[in-house]
Amino acid sequence: MAATKLSYADLLQTNNIMRCQGEETLFLGITRTVQESKFFPVSAYVMLGYLNAFYRYPALLRKVEAAMPPEEIADRIRNTNSKLKSMGTNWCMPNFYLLGREMLINMGVIRPQDAAEDVAYVLDFWRRYQLAWRRDDGHLTNLEGGHRSQVLPERQVQVMHADMFDCAEGDELHEAAINFTAAISQYAVLIACESRVCMTNHGPYNLGEDRELLVREFFDLGQGDLPWLDDIADELPFSRLTLATGVKDTHFYIVDDWGSYEAKPEYKAENLVTVGLYTSDDLSETHIPVGMGSREELTQTLNDYAQKLKDVTTKLWERLAGYQREQLMDAGAFTYFAIIRDFAHVAGVYDQEDWFTIDERADRFRVLLNDEYGNEILGALFVPLSLNSHQQNEYQMMRHSGMPKRTYSPIPYTVLQAEDDDYVASVGPDLSPGVTYLPEKVDRYWTTRGTMTADELNQATRDFTPRLAGEDLRYLDDAWVKYNFDTPLAASLYEIDQEQSRVLAGKGAGLRRDDVERLRSE
């Protein structure tokens, strides 16, 4: 009798996800080289994060699901800015885990069939969550949507469309918006230890008149989970910010699963014509306008915030410049590995020890992770696919490269047969003890409801059910609105987002895009 609980269908799905994700990983890698840095040992910490993901994600995701299934998590954060709606889930979650697995296969430490149930579980959790949070978009990933990321429902696009203020090159708001965007992007890369996981872009959404909406989101800005921000980030009032930008005469033809965009003609700041700013988190109903009372207020807010971001960037840079290598390794590895920790926050089961220590099963390999090995193994896993596990028969022509290679080792279907049950299904139900070289985290979290401890935050998220996730509204999407826009229930749905809108408060679900354009011009 087979030892596995997996079905043939489970394995087919698992191997399909691996194949598709592997091909997209190659595409993303081709258009970006390995990100070296003189400051952080980037590739080395990346690999440490991948290994930690392999050993810890299965147990941590099972812990999350025991408290809340992935579909419900998606429904609870549908209206808000969340790292769980970024490259963190679009690409990072499955690929961090799989890249750690592939590294171990090439070390000879595991075989492709080892941890088969874990692999299937992690990828299935990911698939369920992705389908749920992207249900308005209807695609599993941006890749599947043709490198497009139209994830917002109409009601949210309408509010941004209506409330954004006009700007033009040379005016104060335009200058403030450009200055702010540069400052927050710079800060986001620094807090994320030379990665872009603390920011994303989604869209484009068609605003008409040759304008497209690109929504830019930023995470982990204030005092929160990241130990290296302790005390330093207190002066930043919001941990998450959403910048809505309308751009003229520019088509964002690629918004990929790393949250990067490409535009034709190329994006130029002079084409920025509207801007709006919002905050939100797991305890808010939807996006909360920031400085959106007037054009002047928004200009001032963006300028003030840009200056704060620059000040904090310098302080943080100086702190990180004083870190030892192992501290930089930890900070980077946690930035990667813990990119999905908000699953635990939303489910109300967050524990800093779970997400901000390196499991000793992964940590034993730390000594190998020098700069050169880190660069070479990461590079080999992404583009040349030069490791033994990557090689296939000579007839194969991999998507994007034409080479006889594949990124990930599929699980052999023979594990379904009784005579081939000599494998272990999981790395184990429990975490091993964890290691960190970073100072102990200060137990202080910025939220839209004020400052909390981790325990208070867990309790608050457990106690909070957004109106949108209530039984009456949970399953109402744009497809339902199409045929029911004139009902009181549709008005209730739109009211959540319109409540704090300067232009659309009380306007209901019947507006078309031209109506919104007319209202914003009045």
Place this chain on the structure above:
Amino acid sequence: MVKLYTDTDKFESHEGPVVVEAFHSALKDLVRSSLDKAGVSWKEFVFSKEYEFITPEAIAAIEQSVVESGYRYQTSAVISFIERPEAYSPIAGADATSDTFSFEHADAVTSELEDGRAQVGQGDNVATYAKNVIGTARYYRSIDDVMTGLREGVPANTVAIIDDSGGTLTAPIIEQFTGIVCAGGTVRSHLGILTREYGIPCVMNSKISGVVNGDTVEVGVSGAAKTTEAYQQGREMAVPVWKHASAS
């Protein structure tokens, strides 16, 4: 000694990088010998008995043997060399005070002096600007370099010469640069993305030769920006970098 599952591989290539092959080969030997010593099946070994044998100490011994053989790792992060100078190769010229250091990339396209300027290389343009940028070349390659810029300010009209395509090394001073020539990355690397946000002319993946601190350089950022398709197709789309003849 026992065979590992992956020891039988129809398409095994061993074409991986040297240090990767060295570590992985030694790790596989460790796994084989550990499995032998444990005397159990693979099923009883993996994720269980293995932890008694494939220990941090055993893995450290593999790494130590590579260093003791005389191999020196290439340094990326400055801190790595500082903490383990016996294991890493130093970064040549990682010091802004050196006015004789210059990148000497074999692929740099160069030309004779013509109309007061000579091409000294090329790079992938991040974004197109109305005019080329002209400024004074200064290398920024280490934390000390940036700390100096932070403490004393970046001299006016500086075109930073960098080999770090990241967005963190120069974070506190990037706004002060007039232009950037980066010897690494692509236009989609963090430095490329940030310069686009800041509106700082920048070329990435640059190959240059003969540029030292204080030279007047011109970067051809009025040329076309390199596209994703060009990277995907392996198509060159570089713009020139010139050095101007000195006033003297």
